[in-house]
Amino acid sequence: MTSTNKYSEFIRNLHSPRAFLPEPMPVEDIKQVLEDAQSAPSNSNTQPWNVHVVGGEKLKELSAALIKEFDTNGLSPDFTTDYGEGIHPQRSQELAAKMYGLLGIKREDKESRVEFVRENLRFFGAPHAALLFIPPMGDRVRAAFDQGTYAENFLLSLEAHGYHGIPQGMISLIAPTAREFLGVDEDYKLVAAITFGTADESSPVFNTAPGRAPLSETVTVHGIEGLELD
Ligand SMILES: Cc1cc2nc3c(=O)[nH]c(=O)nc-3n(C[C@H](O)[C@H](O)[C@H](O)COP(=O)(O)O)c2cc1C
Known part of the structure; x- marks a missing residue:
């Protein structure tokens, strides 16, 4: 690999900061x-x-x-928040443990954990957020996939322009309020927001670095001789 190396490094360095500086981005950069x-x-x-x-x-x-x-009133999501059983909720719990550990919040400290939910709802202090609504289209699964491609482009572009972003499913857990505030039709469902701006690199949760599963846990190879995954 030659030229792809730099791009791979760029992709792999992408991460989700959970603290931002308040300064807004220039409008030309947002447009880009x-x-x-x-x-x-x-x-x-x-x-x-x-x-x-x-x-x-x-x-x-x-x-x-x-x-x-x-x-x-608590939460009112458009979609379930169920991660099923086994490895997926386990990974989510591992992330939470790491994040709260970095913030010095103890497991039994429920109020601090709720306050961190509020910090999510404060968009982590960021100057901007893009709320991604899914139009009425069948069961919306295909559109949700497309939202993912859009979101990743958004995040990579922010990084390429020297900014940061974090996808926030948390915002979608209070979807009716967001819809009402923005004047969005009830048929448009909220799956996530992308919160963005300049990250606060001094924050303990600038990069939680939760790591990733080995490829062998998520990828199965068929008929490609010599492709062995760790
Ligand atoms: C669709 C989606 C929704 C997410 N929602 C939240 C959120 O509400 N709050 C949060 O702190 N992180 C959220 N994240 C960030 C993930 O926790 C993060 O991407 C994951 O832990 C991997 O960490 P990294 O991006 O720093 O590598 C979300 C990520 C995605 C893709």
Whole structure:
């Protein structure tokens, strides 16, 4: 591998910061990132991403509305939050343990954990967020996949322009409030937001580095002689 090495390094260095500086990005840079994200592939080129980009006072107001709803009524997601059983919830628990460990929050300290949920709803102090809504299309699974390609383009573009982003499923757990605040039709379902700006590199959760499973846990090879996975 020659030229792909640099790109591989770039991809593998991508990570999710959970603390941002408040300074907004120049609007030209936001536009570039949106153009890059827009170039994502999608099923039959349907481009089923309906994106609401929020910043400034509007983002603060949205955050306040989400926190108020969370504190009053709890969660109201459009989709289940069930990770099933076995390895998937186990990985999620390992991430939580690592993250709370870095923040010095103990397992039994429920209030600090709830406060960290509120920190999610404060968009980790970031100046911008893009909320990704899925239009009414069948069972929405194909569109959700396409949202993933869009989101990854978005995140890679941020990184390429010297910024950072984190996908936030947490925002979608209070979907009706987000819809009402942004004036989005009830048929448009929220799966995630991407929170973005300049990350606070001094934060203990700038890079939680949760690692990844070995390839042999997730990939099965058929008919490719010599491709052995660790
Ligand atoms: C669709 C999606 C939703 C996510 N939602 C959240 C979230 O609500 N809050 C959070 O702190 N991290 C969230 N993350 C970040 C993941 O926890 C993170 O990508 C994973 O732990 C791997 O860590 P890394 O991105 O730092 O390598 C989300 C990631 C994705 C792809």
